[in-house]
Amino acid sequence: MNKTSIGKLLALFVCCLTLAACSTKNDFKPLFADDLSNADYDQAVWSMQDGILTANADQAIWTKDQYENFVLELEFKTDVNTNSGVVIYCPDKKDWIPTSIEIQIADDHHPQWKELAENLRCGAIFGHKGANEQLVVKEPGDWNQMTVTAKGQQIDVELNGKKIVSANLADWTSGTKNPDGTDIPAWLPKPYCEIQPKGYIGFQGKHGESGIWFRNIKIKQL
Known part of the structure; x- marks a missing residue:
């Protein structure tokens, strides 16, 4: 094989790698349109401005799909x-709390959250599995990056580059006790092993005087 042929093969190889990288990157798409036309929400509560999604009351915003x-x-x-x-x-947007999976977002730096159980703090699967490392969330006012991978009953959560939760819902056969022996909140009585691994995606709004902001929300289906 001459140098010209080798050069062409190398060029083709580099081109293939570039296309593969672009294809992988493009697998992600925005979860919500800029005008929120594909969202189910109260327009008096939620708004999108300059790519930042926020709420002024305690109501959730949902995907339509x-x-x-x-x-x-x-x-x-x-x-x-x-x-x-x-x-x-989430199978039921009107009664989502006992039938869905919630990945908690909280200001763990606040004294109130420091006193609560690990499975109620930021990054935890709320009431069921705490993060394996605490205070990964940044101070209020700084942006955090979160990745949630949901594949069947397997749920993994990354926060600011650290994998903090890995859970298989099949392990939660009780509606009162977690596999580690801790209590499940009384308002979450459905065993996670019975939850369907499919549903709507939602974001909780503002609780009390404390705001929340989201941006760069995107999804890739596996």
Whole structure:
């Protein structure tokens, strides 16, 4: 094989690698349109401005489509004492709390959150599995990056580049006790092994005086 042929093969190889990288990157798409036309929400509560999604009351915003087997990436910024969350596998938007999975978003730097159980703090699967490292969330006012990978009953959560939760919902056969023996909140009685691994995706709004902001929300289906 001469030098010209080798050069052409190398050029073709580089081109293929570039196309593969672009294809992988383009697998992600915005979860919500800029005008929120594909969202289910109260227009008096939620707004999108300059790519930042925020709320002025305690109401959730939802996708109109249901999702299963996906990677969800987003950035969020907390306020002092923020209490919010990302909801997945929701089958019923009106009664989502006992039937869905919530990945908690909170200001763990606030004294109130430091005193609570690990499975109620930021990045935890709320009430069920705490993060394996605490205070990964940044101080209020700084942007955080979160990745939620949901593949069937397997849920993995990354926060600011650290994998902090890995959970298989099949392990939660009780509605009162977690596999580690801790109590499940009384308002979450459905065993996670019975939750369907498909549903709407939602974001909790503003609790009390503490705001929450989201941006760069995108999803890739697996």
